[in-house]
Amino acid sequence: MNDQTGITFLRYSLLGMLIGMLSGCASMIAGDLVRDLQKGIMNQDDPAIVMAGAPAYMLIIDGKIQSQPNDRELLIAGARLYGTYSSIFVQDKARAKLLSARARDYAQQAICLVREELCETGQNGFDRFVAVINTLQKADIDMLYTYATTWAGWVLANNEDWNAIADLPKIEAMMKRIVALDENYEHGQAHVYLGVLQTRLPASMGGKPEQGRAHFERAISLSAGRNLIAKVELARRYARLVFDRKLHDRLLNEVLETDPKLPGLTLSNVLAQQQARQLLESATEYF
Structure with a gap:
């Protein structure tokens, strides 16, 4: 059996198993199973x-959300799964737009159950939006982080649309609120997002690369250096922006030398190592 045949077999075997599980006990997708997934x-x-396996779970969660549209845990799980899948595995632009929109919609439905004022994001002025976001508390952080990250994924998928780009200040405001509530959340990942946002442009064009570097370094510190995507983004977004080859190569080599396996970060770290190799391979051409 070759690799492609094996993946196809796994996909359909998993789908068949999950359909059988649903027919026996549909409620199993909720609660502990969602968290375990x-x-x-x-x-x-x-x-x-x-x-290979995620699409089957996406279909199941879609069905459960249709029957339980006010289940916040299901909405958050669906948003995260669609967001992760579309941002990592989907290369087709049209499909990425479609899946990232579903991720953001699920996250918005979840947050609307808590703050109705956020249900119509386009009708809220920035100041009003930030005021509402700043009333959210630590108990809301899963929902807030999911909303912010899936919205960021949607903007990335629609990066040719200036109306989408105009949403970035709202995403930044949400990440700042997460940092204020618990900067350790998700191994300091909100700092990584803030670092990316502040290194989008060089200082001469209004960017804030040094502030961005500080956010990346804070995420690295909070994770004791184990959040490898923070190092990759520091290299990609900051070191390349300021043409610091020494910092760039040091960070990426550290990523490759680190054991990627860590609860909550393993998949992200494995993908970070893949990106580190690609960045090192293109470094001579870039610098």
Whole structure:
């Protein structure tokens, strides 16, 4: 059996098993199973398995959300799964737009259950939006982080649309609120997003690369250097922006030398190592 045949077999076998499970006990997708699914994906060290198996779970969660549209846990799980899948595995632009929109819609439905004022994002002025976001508390952080990250994924998928780009200040405001509530959340990942946002442009064009560097370094510190995507983004977004080849190569080599397996970060770290190799291979051409 070759690799492609194996992946196809896995996909259909998994789908058949899940359909059978649904017919026996549809409620199993809720609660502990949803949390276990999220953990299983985050702790998987073979991205191909996630790519092959995730669509089956996406279909199941879609069905459960249709029957339980006010289940916040299901909405958050659906948003995260669609967001992860579309941002990592989908190369087709039209499909990425479609899936990232579903991820953001699920996250918005979840947050609307708590703050109705956020249900119509386009009708809220920036100041009003930030005021509402700043009323959210630590108990809301899962929902807020999911909303912010899936919205960021949607903007990335629609990066040719200036109306989408105009949403970035709202995403930044949400990430700042997460940092204020608990900067350790998700191994400091909100700092990584803030670093990316502040290194989009060089200082001469209004960017804030040094502030961005500080956010990346804070994420690295909070994770004791184990959040490898923080190092990759520091190299990609900051070191390349300021043409610091020494910093760039040091960070990426550290990523490759680090054991990627860590609860909650394994999949992200494996993907970070893949990106580190690609960045090192293109470094001579870039610098």
